Structures are given as structure tokens and as C-alpha cells.
Amino acid sequence: MRLSNVLHYRDMRRYTKNPLEVRFEELLPLKLKNKVSGKGDRSKERACVHEMSIMFACFKKNEFDQSRCSNEINLFQVCANKHHIEKFKRKQNIREGNISLGKDNLTPREINYLLKKHPNP
Amino acid sequence: MMLMQRLFPNLVTNKLCSAKILTNFVLRCTYGLNNVGSDDPGVEIPEKKIVEEKTSLAMRAYLQRATQYNSFMDQQIHEYKIGKRHLANMMGVDPETFTQKDIDAAIGYLFPSGLYDPKARPLMRPPSEVFPPKKDAEFDESGRPFHVFFYTGKPNFYSILHNIATKLVELNKFEDSLRKNNILPDADKKLTSFGSQWLSKEDLEKKTVERLSDHEYKHFVVAIERLLNHACAYKLTEFISEYQKPMISTKSIVESSPVLYTKDGRAYVTVKDCPRKDARADVTVYYPGTGKLSINGKGIEFFDYIQAREQILFPLLFTDMIDKVDIEATVSGGGVSGKAGAIRFGISWCLCSFVDPEVVERMRIAGLLQKDYRRRERKKPGQARARRKFTWKKR
Amino acid sequence: MALFVKHLRLGLIVKHGFHPLPQLTAAKYSVYPPHYVEPVFKKQDIDKLQESGEIENYKLVPFKAARSNDTCSVFHDPLVSKFINYMLKKGQKKIARQVLENTFEKIKRLQLAKYNRETDPERKASIIIDPVIIFKKAVSNCKPLLKLTAVKRGGSYYQVPVPITDKESTFYAMRWFVHCGREKDKAVSFADFMASELINASNNDGRVFKKKLDLHKLCEANRAYAHYRWS
Numbered sequence: 001m002r003l004s005n006v007l008h009y010r011d012m013r014r015y016t017k018n019p020l021e022v023r024f025e026e027l028l029p030l031k032l033k034n035k036v037s038g039k040g041d042r043s044k045e046r047a048c049v050h051e052m053s054i055m056f057a058c059f060k061k062n063e064f065d066q067s068r069c070s071n072e073i074n075l076f077q078v079c080a081n082k083h084h085i086e087k088f089k090r091k092q093n094i095r096e097g098n099i100s101l102g103k104d105n106l107t108p109r110e111i112n113y114l115l116k117k118h119p120n121p
Numbered sequence: 122m123m124l125m126q127r128l129f130p131n132l133v134t135n136k137l138c139s140a141k142i143l144t145n146f147v148l149r150c151t152y153g154l155n156n157v158g159s160d161d162p163g164v165e166i167p168e169k170k171i172v173e174e175k176t177s178l179a180m181r182a183y184l185q186r187a188t189q190y191n192s193f194m195d196q197q198i199h200e201y202k203i204g205k206r207h208l209a210n211m212m213g214v215d216p217e218t219f220t221q222k223d224i225d226a227a228i229g230y231l232f233p234s235g236l237y238d239p240k241a242r243p244l245m246r247p248p249s250e251v252f253p254p255k256k257d258a259e260f261d262e263s264g265r266p267f268h269v270f271f272y273t274g275k276p277n278f279y280s281i282l283h284n285i286a287t288k289l290v291e292l293n294k295f296e297d298s299l300r301k302n303n304i305l306p307d308a309d310k311k312l313t314s315f316g317s318q319w320l321s322k323e324d325l326e327k328k329t330v331e332r333l334s335d336h337e338y339k340h341f342v343v344a345i346e347r348l349l350n351h352a353c354a355y356k357l358t359e360f361i362s363e364y365q366k367p368m369i370s371t372k373s374i375v376e377s378s379p380v381l382y383t384k385d386g387r388a389y390v391t392v393k394d395c396p397r398k399d400a401r402a403d404v405t406v407y408y409p410g411t412g413k414l415s416i417n418g419k420g421i422e423f424f425d426y427i428q429a430r431e432q433i434l435f436p437l438l439f440t441d442m443i444d445k446v447d448i449e450a451t452v453s454g455g456g457v458s459g460k461a462g463a464i465r466f467g468i469s470w471c472l473c474s475f476v477d478p479e480v481v482e483r484m485r486i487a488g489l490l491q492k493d494y495r496r497r498e499r500k501k502p503g504q505a506r507a508r509r510k511f512t513w514k515k516r
Numbered sequence: 517m518a519l520f521v522k523h524l525r526l527g528l529i530v531k532h533g534f535h536p537l538p539q540l541t542a543a544k545y546s547v548y549p550p551h552y553v554e555p556v557f558k559k560q561d562i563d564k565l566q567e568s569g570e571i572e573n574y575k576l577v578p579f580k581a582a583r584s585n586d587t588c589s590v591f592h593d594p595l596v597s598k599f600i601n602y603m604l605k606k607g608q609k610k611i612a613r614q615v616l617e618n619t620f621e622k623i624k625r626l627q628l629a630k631y632n633r634e635t636d637p638e639r640k641a642s643i644i645i646d647p648v649i650i651f652k653k654a655v656s657n658c659k660p661l662l663k664l665t666a667v668k669r670g671g672s673y674y675q676v677p678v679p680i681t682d683k684e685s686t687f688y689a690m691r692w693f694v695h696c697g698r699e700k701d702k703a704v705s706f707a708d709f710m711a712s713e714l715i716n717a718s719n720n721d722g723r724v725f726k727k728k729l730d731l732h733k734l735c736e737a738n739r740a741y742a743h744y745r746w747s
Contacts, residue, residue, distance in 0.1 A: 046742065046743045046745045048679060049742045049743055052662075052677065052679070052739065052742055053739060053742075055661075056735075056736045056739050059732065059736060060736065064729050064732055064733065073661060076661065076679070077661070077679075080679035080680075081681075083679075084679075084681060096343075313573070315573040315574070315575075315576070315577060316573070316574075316575060316576025316577055317576070318551050367576055368551050368576055368577055368578055369576055369577075369578045426610050427613065427617075428584065428585055428609070428610075428613065431587045431589055431591075431592075432584060432587065434587070434589070435557075435582070435586075435587045435588060435589070438587070438588055438589055439559065439588045458584045461584070462584055466581075482571075482575075483562050485579060486555065486556050486562055486565070486571070486574060486579055487555055487556060487557045487562065487579075487582060487588065488555025488556075488557060488579045488580055488581045488582035488586070489581075489582060491555075491578070491579055491580060491581040492581065493581035494547045494548065494581075495547050495581075496547075498545070
């Protein structure tokens with residue numbers, strides 16, 4: 001495979017008269033890489049935002065009287081604590097390099113490790 | 122100075138020593154599979170005659186190094202013996218009965234050193250202690266290494282790691298076989314690391330006779346901890362305990378001072394030189410008593426700081442002995458909290474003789490029997506105080 | 517990474533997880549070796565350890581020495597001693613402690629006066645006289661639920677409401693008390709001012725309580741930015 005082929009691939013297509021005559025050329029190997037990029041590491045959604053908004057709504061209704069929103073506050077704090085503990089564990093796992101098996105969402109780090117161990121044939 | 126060097130050829134400061142250790146470091150090692158010579162850690166030249174043509178370059182280099190090292194050590198030992206005799210004569214003692222302890226005392230007397238770190242002071246020790254042992258030849262005459270892991274550079278260390286890994290695989294297999302038969306590994310037998318710690322890096326270096334990096338040591342700790350945390354690790358207690366050492370020796374936990382008696386038959390215990398910061402206290406506790414307290418001839422009003430008074434009462438409250446003993450203490454040096462801490466430490470140790478061992482254990486857990494080593498932290502250059510930094514200005 | 521590969525080659529096969537590269541931790545300043553454990557200096561806490569049988573685990577574990585402000589006395593309270601540490605200036609703990617004790621005395625006097633003035637027995641019973649309980653109630657009433665942190669997005673900084681831990685919120689509450697006490701009028705003594713402030717806060721009133729409400733209101737105003745948070 002030559003780099004120039006890849007770069008000029010489109011141009012070559014453009015100049016052929018009959019598109020049906022274009023032969024398929026395997027310019028890059030047709031298999032997945034044994035690597036994923038680490039860009040999607042961070043989860044997009046922020047934890048406890050929903051609980052926070054519920055709490056604020058209650059605050060607004062009751063003029064910031066906490067005693068009348070104890071249920072909402074409690075929910076928010078439980079959520080925040082849970083998130084805090086999870087965050088700590090996640091950091092610890094990265095630090096110690098543990099893999100959690102049987103999980104749906106693996107981090108790129110974990111995927112890369114597994115792919116390195118069991119590469120594509 | 123010349124005379125001194127002639128008299129004490131073995132008298133080296135540690136700085137010199139470490140330089141020598143470094144130069145000789147390439148050679149040292151003895152442990153494990155590759156010990157072809159005797160058990161002696163020093164270098165052993167194989168006794169059989171080696172035909173010159175057959176020996177490899179490596180072997181020849183090794184032999185050269187070995188003879189060099191041996192002659193060096195012989196000379197050092199010789200000089201050490203002469204130095205010892207001179208020292209004994211100077212001190213006016215019989216050289217035959219002059220022990221290492223006497224040497225240390227004599228050096229301390231003849232070369233009083235103001236250097237803060239004891240390691241930096243002059244010393245005279247047997248060469249075998251000063252110069253580290255060397256590894257035996259790790260390869261045969263044709264230069265072929267004995268050990269599988271020779272080319273890792275640290276065969277002994279990596280064979281430990283290898284052993285741990287193979288044991289782990291075995292344990293996994295064992296656990297699988299248990300689970301196949303619907304047996305769960307015994308949760309009661311699970312090992313814990315309470316009360317013991319892993320061999321330190323220095324210990325491990327001594328054990329393997331190889332120099333390890335911090336990273337390598339951490340790898341070792343992680344590997345052995347994984348083995349320890351395995352559900353079936355109880356099968357390998359012996360193997361694991363090889364790399365463990367107790368956190369504290371059981372002896373040092375409680376060694377209560379001897380109980381003496383006054384003329385009228387009251388028991389008392391004296392603990393001298395109780396330390397805390399710059400303060401030193403001598404404390405005597407009389408039992409039975411009525412709760413009298415005297416500090417330098419005054420009562421508890423010796424301290425006008427409430428926290429200091431609380432500290433004095435802490436061990437007494439803790440053991441419920443506040444009105445059952447009399448206390449006499451003399452303190453000097455230090456400030457208020459230092460003085461109070463010193464007396465607290467003394468009272469706690471005195472009370473150990475009068476209470477049950479169970480209570481003593483509780484006192485230990487409460488941190489009353491531990492010497493407080495903390496001192497004022499020094500100011501650092503480039504900083505405002507011990508920790509505080511100067512305000513950062515861009516320019 | 518080279519090390520990692522070396523280990524794999526040598527057969528360090530790990531079933532559940534991959535081989536970690538341990539991080540080198542920053543230097544700690546403690547004079548005690550790392551395996552020393554913090555002392556448990558309250559009798560009740562040791563009793564708890566004994567009941568749960570956990571004490572057996574500590575048979576061979578060395579403990580650090582108890583600090584010079586630790587004691588098993590009933591008058592010792594960890595929250596109060598923390599507050600003393602927050603309010604002291606230039607290490608003058610003796611003075612700070614005296615001031616706080618004066619404050620507590622003032623609180624007790626004020627509350628006792630209120631108690632004696634009260635005629636209704638039901639109300640009389642509801643008046644708290646113990647200054648330590650009042651102090652704890654005041655602090656817990658002033659603990660914020662959120663804080664604001666500045667997050668840079670698109671060149672400008674946004675004040676983003678973020679949940680905080682219990683420890684952090686306790687710190688905020690106590691720091692507000694101390695700052696409030698320092699901003700007082702010079703004619704009033706710290707003890708007097710602090711006593712009234714603490715009593716007010718324990719009744720959900722006063723400057724510090726207001727400060728907490730202001731923070732909550734600000735958080736509410738900035739709630740739209742909540743998703744700008746880092747995690």
C-alpha cells in the first residue's frame with residue numbers, strides 16, 4: 001500500500017469515465033485495530049443534576065426552608081455520596097490498574113488491555 | 122593525620138565506604154539456585170583446574186575479579202586486625218580480649234564527632250560488615266548461565282515473582298476444582314495481613330543480593346498481596362510468611378517496670394527520663410494512694426493551661442485509678458505541653474504495673490504507651506516556614 | 517512499560533485483572549512508619565471494638581501516640597476541638613480555648629436566664645441549656661448542601677453549583693462562624709458576639725445562617741450551569 005494511493009484515491013475515482021469499472025483496492029487492511037482511543041473516557045452526563053434541580057424547585061416553592069424539603073435534600077445527598085464513592089473507586093481502579101469483569105461499559109484503558117491480551121486474529 | 126591513617130587503616134567514614142560499595146557492587150550476590158560454591162557468601166573460586174583454552178571471556182573476567190576481591194578482603198582483614206591491636210594498646214587493654222563493643226567505645230572516645238547523623242560518624246567495623254558480599258559465579262566455564270532468568274539481570278528477584286505467579290495459577294486451579302464440586306473456599310481460613318508487614322525493600326535486597334528499584338519493589342508487593350488476598354491462600358501460609366515480618370515484636374508491647382516497696386509497705390514504680398519534645402520527666406506512682414499529685418513540689422496548679430491538666434489526668438481517667446494512686450513527678454526542659462506530655466507518658470508506664478494486662482492493651486490502643494517522636498519541623502530554605510511558601514510573584 | 521512487558525514474559529499471569537503499575541506516592545511527612553495506626557483514645561470506641569471482636573486484629577499492630585489534645589474525658593468533643601483549631605491565630609491555642617470556654621459560659625448564662633424567665637412549663641422544657649449541644653446544632657444548621665466553583669468554558673468563567681461532602685460542609689459552616697466573629701464590632705467581645713450568634717444559628721437565624729441561605733440562593737440562580745461540572 002502506498003500512501004500516495006490513499007491520498008489520491010478520490011481524485012482517481014473522479015477521473016475514471018465509468019464508475020462501474022472502478023476496481024476495489026484494499027488500501028488499508030480490512031480489520032479492526034487492537035486499540036481504541038481514550039477520548040470517550042469521560043462520561044458526558046453529570047451526576048445528580050436531576051436531583052439537584054428537584055431540590056431547587058422545592059427550595060423555590062418553600063422559600064429556601066430546608067425543613068420542608070427534607071425528602072428532596074436527602075435524595076440529593078444520597079446521590080452525591082454515592083457518586084463520590086464511585087468516583088473514588090474509579091480513580092483507585094485506574095491507579096491500581098484493576099479490571100472489573102462482567103461490566104457493560106469498559107473504560108478505554110480496560111479495553112486496550114484486553115485487546116492487547118487477546119488481539120484480533 | 123598520616124600516623125592516624127597508619128594506625129587505623131580501617132577507620133573509614135561512611136562516605137568513603139559507600140563509594141567503595143558502589144565500585145564493588147557489580148560483583149555482589151549470593152542466594153538461591155545458583156549458589157554453586159559453598160554456603161559462604163564470599164567468593165569461591167571453583168577448585169577444579171580450569172583449562173585455559175576452554176574458559177570463556179566471561180569466566181576469565183570473573184576469575185580475575187574474584188581474585189582481586191579476595192586479595193582486597195584479605196588485606197582489609199589484616200589491616201583491621203592490626204588496627205584493633207593498636208587501639209587496644211592505646212586504651213591499655215589486652216588486645217586478645219578486645220571485642221567489637223570495646224572498639225566502638227574506643228572510637229567514640231578517641232574521635233568524638235559532632236555530626237548529627239550517627240551514620241556519618243567515624244566507625245571501625247570488620248570488613249565483612251563494611252563491604253557487601255558478592256555473588257558467586259552465575260555461569261559455568263563456557264560462559265553458559267546457570268539460571269534461567271540470568272539475562273533479566275536480577276535472576277533472584279524475578280524468580281521470586283515467577284514463583285508467586287505459578288503459585289497463583291495453582292491456587293486458581295485449586296479454587297476451580299473446589300467450585301466444580303460445589304464447595305466454596307473456607308471464608309474463616311482467609312488470610313489477613315493484620316499485625317504483619319511485607320519485607321522492606323532493604324530486606325528484600327539482602328535476601329536476593331540484588332539491588333532493586335522502588336518500582337520493582339512495588340511490583341513485588343502488589344504480586345504478593347494478590348496472592349495473600351486469594352480465597353485459598355491459606356494453603357500457602359508458609360510461602361507467604363517467608364516474605365512477612367511482624368509489625369511489632371511481642372516482647373516490646375509491654376515490659377512493665379519492676380515494682381518496689383517503701384518502708385511502710387506501699388508499692389511504687391519509678392520511670393525515669395520520660396521524653397516528649399524537649400521535656401524530660403521522672404515519675405513515681407505509689408499504690409495504694411488517695412489521688413495526691415505533686416509536680417515539682419506543686420499540685421496540678423503547676424499547669425495553668427487546662428489542656429495540660431487534662432493530659433495529666435488522661436491515663437488516670439482511662440484506667441479509673443484517679444483516686445487509687447499517689448503521683449510524684451519532676452519535670453525539666455521543654456514547654457508546657459511538652460512537660461505535660463512527658464508526665465502523661467511516665468504515669469501511663471507506671472500504671473502498667475498496677476493494672477490488668479487487658480487494660481494495658483487498651484492503653485496501648487489509646488496511644489498512651491507509645492513514645493511521641495514528633496518534633497518541631499524545621500524551616501526550609503526557599504519557604505517562609507516549615508510548610509508555608511512565599512507568595513508567588515510572576516516578576 | 518518495559519517493566520510491564522518483562523513481567524508478562526516471566527509468567528506473572530494474573531487471572532482477575534491486569535498487572536498494575538503502582539504509582540509512586542508523594543513523600544509523607546509523618547515521623548511514624550506507615551504501618552502505625554491512629555490511636556483510639558475514647559473508652560466507648562474501644563468498647564465498641566471489643567464488642568465487635570475487631571480488637572483481636574490489632575493485637576500486633578502498633579499505634580501512634582495520642583495527640584496532646586486527645587483525652588478520654590467526658591468534656592472532650594472532637595467537633596469543639598476542631599473549632600478551636602479553626603479559630604486560633606498564630607498557634608495561640610491557649611487563648612483560643614479560653615475564648616471558646618468564655619463563649620460557652622455566656623451561652624449557658626443566656627440560656628439559663630431565658631429558662632428562668634419562662635413560665636410555660638412546656639416551653640421551659642424545650643430550652644436547651646447545654647452549650648455544646650447548642651454549638652453542634654448551630655453548626656449542623658449552617659452546613660451548606662452545595663458550593664460554587666469556577667469552571668472555565670469558552671473563555672469565560674462560570675460559577676457552577678457542586679455537591680460537597682459532609683466533612684467539607686462542616687468546615688464551611690465553622691469557617692463562616694469564625695469569619696463572622698472576626699468581622700464584629702470592636703466594642704463587643706468575641707465571646708459575647710459568638711454566644712449570641714451560636715444561639716441564633718441554633719434557632720435557624722443569624723448572620724451565618726443567612727450566609728448559608730445566600731449561598732443556596734446563588735446556587736439556585738446558577739443551576740443552569742450545573743452540567744458544566746467536571747464530573
